[in-house]
Amino acid sequence: MIKPRPPLLDSLRRHTRADHHGLDDHPMLVRLVRPGLDLDDYAETLRALHPAQQRLEELAAKTLHHLAMAYPFASRMGALESDLARLGLSSPAAPGWRPEPPATLAELVGLLYVLEGSRLGARIIAKRIRASLGDGIPLSFFDSADGERVWSVFCDFAVTHCPMEEAELAIRAARQAFGDFLQHLDMPRVLDVSTID
Numbered sequence: 161m162i163k164p165r166p167p168l169l170d171s172l173r174r175h176t177r178a179d180h181h182g183l184d185d186h187p188m189l190v191r192l193v194r195p196g197l198d199l200d201d202y203a204e205t206l207r208a209l210h211p212a213q214q215r216l217e218e219l220a221a222k223t224l225h226h227l228a229m230a231y232p233f234a235s236r237m238g239a240l241e242s243d244l245a246r247l248g249l250s251s252p253a254a255p256g257w258r259p260e261p262p263a264t265l266a267e268l269v270g271l272l273y274v275l276e277g278s279r280l281g282a283r284i285i286a287k288r289i290r291a292s293l294g295d296g297i298p299l300s301f302f303d304s305a306d307g308e309r310v311w312s313v314f315c316d317f318a319v320t321h322c323p324m325e326e327a328e329l330a331i332r333a334a335r336q337a338f339g340d341f342l343q344h345l346d347m348p349r350v351l352d353v354s355t356i357d
Contacts, residue, residue, distance in 0.1 A: 166315070166319045167298070168314060168318060168319055168322055168323075168324055168327055168330070169318060170271070170321070171324070171327045171331065172327070172331060172334055175331045175335075176338060178339035179335050179339065180300070180338065180343075182338070183338055183341055183342055183345075185241060185309075186342065188201075188204070188205045188206070188325055188345045189205065189345070191205070191286065191341075192205060192285055192289055193284070193285055193288040193289075195286075195292060196290070197288075197289060197290065198292075198293075198295060199293060199297075202293060202297070203244075203247050203249055206240065206247070206249075206301065207239065207244065207249065207251075207252050207300075208344055208345050208347070209341070209344070209345075210240055210241075210251055210252050211252055211339045211344050212343070212344045213236065213237060213240060213255075213341075214237055215234070216262040216274070216275055216337055216340060216341075217233075217235050217237055217275065219261045219271060220233055220262075220268065220271055220272060220275060221233060221292045222261055223233070223240045223261050223262045223267075223268045223356035224268070227265060227321025229268075229321075230264070231272075231313075231317050232313065233272070234299035234310070236279075236301060236304075236305065239300035239301045240300075240301040242298065242300055243298035243300055243301050244298075244319050246298035247268055247298055254268065255356075260335055264326070264329055265321045265322060265326075266321075266322045266323075266326035266330045266333070267329050267330065267333040267334055268321075268333070269317070269318045269321060269322040269330045269333075270329065270332065270335075270337065271333050271334070271336075272314055272318070273314070273318065273330065273334045273337075274337035274341075276278070276310050276311055276314040277311065277314075278305075279305035279306065279307035279310050279311065280307040280308070281307065282297075282302040282303070282305035282307055283302070283303065283305065285302045286302035329351070
């Protein structure tokens with residue numbers, strides 16, 4: 161029997177559906193799961209994800225510390241930077257924009273909804289990338305996401321710390337986080353792939 165989704169998570173899902181689809185359908189992400197992906201495009205997408213992932217993770221960690229919450233947040237930046245290094249690429253500069261850190265637990269839940277939700281499906285993405293680029297491709301950012309376990313922990317945290325009357329705060333924070341990823345994926349960039357074999 162399928163367990164019903166808690167009202168808070170159902171509300172977050174419904175009210176961020178368009179943002180979620182906008183990110184999932186972005187050409188830089190869609191190409192990761194389509195046949196024919198080449199190494200340059202893969203590297204470009206990793207570099208495009210880096211600034212938003214870095215900033216949003218920093219905000220989440222800082223807020224968890226400030227609010228003295230014991231949530232077991234695990235950064236994915238080490239895996240992302242390792243993949244870039246193995247491709248012979250440096251990490252991009254930190255983003256210039258400075259979003260406000262979450263001020264409430266509800267806003268933190270909204271931010272974590274996007275960060276932890278991005279882990280879901282990562283193994284499938286890794287499988288598709290490997291099919292296009294081979295077994296030796298650096299894939300730790302996607303391959304080690306541990307999505308199902310982390311999502312279960314997040315769901316328990318969310319429903320415990322964000323009452324339904326504060327759902328709007330969580331939704332607003334989640335939409336901002338989706339927007340931050342989209343902003344960076346949309347930025348024109350020049351990628352030096354001269355060191356990629």
